[in-house]
Amino acid sequence: MTRLDIRPVPGIREIESGDDLARMIVDAVAADGWEIEDRDVVVVTHKVVSKQEGRIVPIPTEAAYRQLVENESVRIVRRRGDLVIAQTTHGFICANAAVDRSNIAEGFAVLLPVDPDRSAHRLRMLIERATGASIGVVITDTFGRPWRRGLVDVAIGVSGLPSILDLIGTSDAHGNELNVTQVAVVDEIAAAADLVMGKASQIPVAIVRGLNLEGSGRATDLIRPPDEDLFR
Amino acid sequence: MTRLDIRPVPGIREIESGDDLARMIVDAVAADGWEIEDRDVVVVTHKVVSKQEGRIVPIPTEAAYRQLVENESVRIVRRRGDLVIAQTTHGFICANAAVDRSNIAEGFAVLLPVDPDRSAHRLRMLIERATGASIGVVITDTFGRPWRRGLVDVAIGVSGLPSILDLIGTSDAHGNELNVTQVAVVDEIAAAADLVMGKASQIPVAIVRGLNLEGSGRATDLIRPPDEDLFR
Numbered sequence: 001m002t003r004l005d006i007r008p009v010p011g012i013r014e015i016e017s018g019d020d021l022a023r024m025i026v027d028a029v030a031a032d033g034w035e036i037e038d039r040d041v042v043v044v045t046h047k048v049v050s051k052q053e054g055r056i057v058p059i060p061t062e063a064a065y066r067q068l069v070e071n072e073s074v075r076i077v078r079r080r081g082d083l084v085i086a087q088t089t090h091g092f093i094c095a096n097a098a099v100d101r102s103n104i105a106e107g108f109a110v111l112l113p114v115d116p117d118r119s120a121h122r123l124r125m126l127i128e129r130a131t132g133a134s135i136g137v138v139i140t141d142t143f144g145r146p147w148r149r150g151l152v153d154v155a156i157g158v159s160g161l162p163s164i165l166d167l168i169g170t171s172d173a174h175g176n177e178l179n180v181t182q183v184a185v186v187d188e189i190a191a192a193a194d195l196v197m198g199k200a201s202q203i204p205v206a207i208v209r210g211l212n213l214e215g216s217g218r219a220t221d222l223i224r225p226p227d228e229d230l231f232r
Numbered sequence: 233m234t235r236l237d238i239r240p241v242p243g244i245r246e247i248e249s250g251d252d253l254a255r256m257i258v259d260a261v262a263a264d265g266w267e268i269e270d271r272d273v274v275v276v277t278h279k280v281v282s283k284q285e286g287r288i289v290p291i292p293t294e295a296a297y298r299q300l301v302e303n304e305s306v307r308i309v310r311r312r313g314d315l316v317i318a319q320t321t322h323g324f325i326c327a328n329a330a331v332d333r334s335n336i337a338e339g340f341a342v343l344l345p346v347d348p349d350r351s352a353h354r355l356r357m358l359i360e361r362a363t364g365a366s367i368g369v370v371i372t373d374t375f376g377r378p379w380r381r382g383l384v385d386v387a388i389g390v391s392g393l394p395s396i397l398d399l400i401g402t403s404d405a406h407g408n409e410l411n412v413t414q415v416a417v418v419d420e421i422a423a424a425a426d427l428v429m430g431k432a433s434q435i436p437v438a439i440v441r442g443l444n445l446e447g448s449g450r451a452t453d454l455i456r457p458p459d460e461d462l463f464r
Binding site: 001002003004005006007008010014078080083085092093101102103104105106142145146147148149150151152153154163164165173174175176182183184185187188189191192194195196198201202203210211221222223224228229230231 | 233234235236237238239240242246310312315317324325333334335336337338374377378379380381382383384385386395396397405406407408414415416417419420421423424426427428430433434435442443453454455456460461462463
């Protein structure tokens with residue numbers, strides 16, 4: 001039976017473009033007195049990955065910010081006042097096309113990584129090489145939901161674990177086929193990790209231990225294709 | 233700094249109407265060799281609460297099922313083929329108005345509790361009386377998302393903890409006000425707990441230890457009011 005241990009990784013300083021993020025994570029875990037182990041899932045807020053990749057854009061004015069949101073959007077889903085719900089070049093649908101002005105110096109914005117699944121894969125390879133452990137990596141962002149107040153963290157990049165657990169054909173104790181057949185397990189991992197990271201506490205990395213997931217998926221697997229979308 | 237321990241509660245048998253669910257949870261934890269402690273959050277899938285409350289309806293035919301979904305809906309949000317996205321009497325927007333045919337004998341469906349926040353409060357009072365611990369309770373269901381494939385667990389009943397963490401006025405390390413101001417923390421707790429419960433493993437209860445949340449909220453706080461809803 002699964003029992004989870006979710007730990008924040010403290011002591012990671014402000015990230016700059018070109019930093020060796022994998023090494024910084026491994027060292028921060030060691031400095032905290034433990035080690036990354038086989039089957040650990042390393043959860044990283046996208047902001048540190050984006051900064052490492054240099055995905056920072058100056059926004060001298062409010063108009064420049066609004067222009068940047070338009071540039072990052074391939075489709076505007078809804079617009080009301082200053083709020084834009086847009087589909088990003090990756091396919092994610094979220095507020096302001098994920099252009100973010102928090103946790104960055106004033107006058108700048110952080111974009112998503114160009115290919116977050118690839119960023120997750122690269123980070124996983126580097127951490128695996130440094131530790132010898134076979135791990136998973138989830139890169140997260142914070143999204144709103146149309147009918148529920150408040151925001152939750154979701155997965156935007158995945159490597160080394162399945163993104164969706166498919167229970168099709170699985171039966172319950174009554175012999176009924178389960179009607180919940182596809183669990184967005186990496187979104188649940190992203191949400192769980194956020195509970196120890198927090199928006200204000202400057203902890204950009206957490207490690208989820210105890211999961212026993214087989215397989216591999218990508219965050220883009222989570223994007224609902226247009227023909228399934230009832231809310232276009 | 234927060235570190236979480238999330239444990240499944242094994243050994244809870246099939247629930248029947250009138251069962252003492254609080255006592256069963258406390259006994260199952262004791263049988264597993266540990267105890268519920270102050271600040272633990274007890275997460276329970278709504279199905280066992282609904283069964284305990286006798287919220288079971290016979291559905292002899294497919295037509296009876298479809299009728300039941302209509303009865304449980306106050307508003308149909310979208311309809312395509314057999315899929316109905318509806319707003320329940322509580323205000324939640326979800327598939328089939330949360331009428332569920334899994335984990336119940338064939339020919340029957342399980343409805344949501346009449347007032348899940350009240351159910352959470354009652355369960356919390358009974359567990360607190362039995363253990364002497366001051367706890368939180370979250371009752372969950374499994375919802376889809378318009379633009380993301382796969383389902384995640386969310387909170388539909390809350391007692392003894394805040395449902396939303398409001399960070400309005402909080403600044404990041406750069407002195408910027410956070411643009412993520414409201415975190416749906418009970419939804420993140422529901423998602424985290426689902427990672428150890430699982431849909432097929434018949435574990436309806438998990439306990440999240442290590443959170444340090446002050447305040448109290450209700451799951452109905454999470455329902456976005458119509459004037460904020462861009463997708464009506």
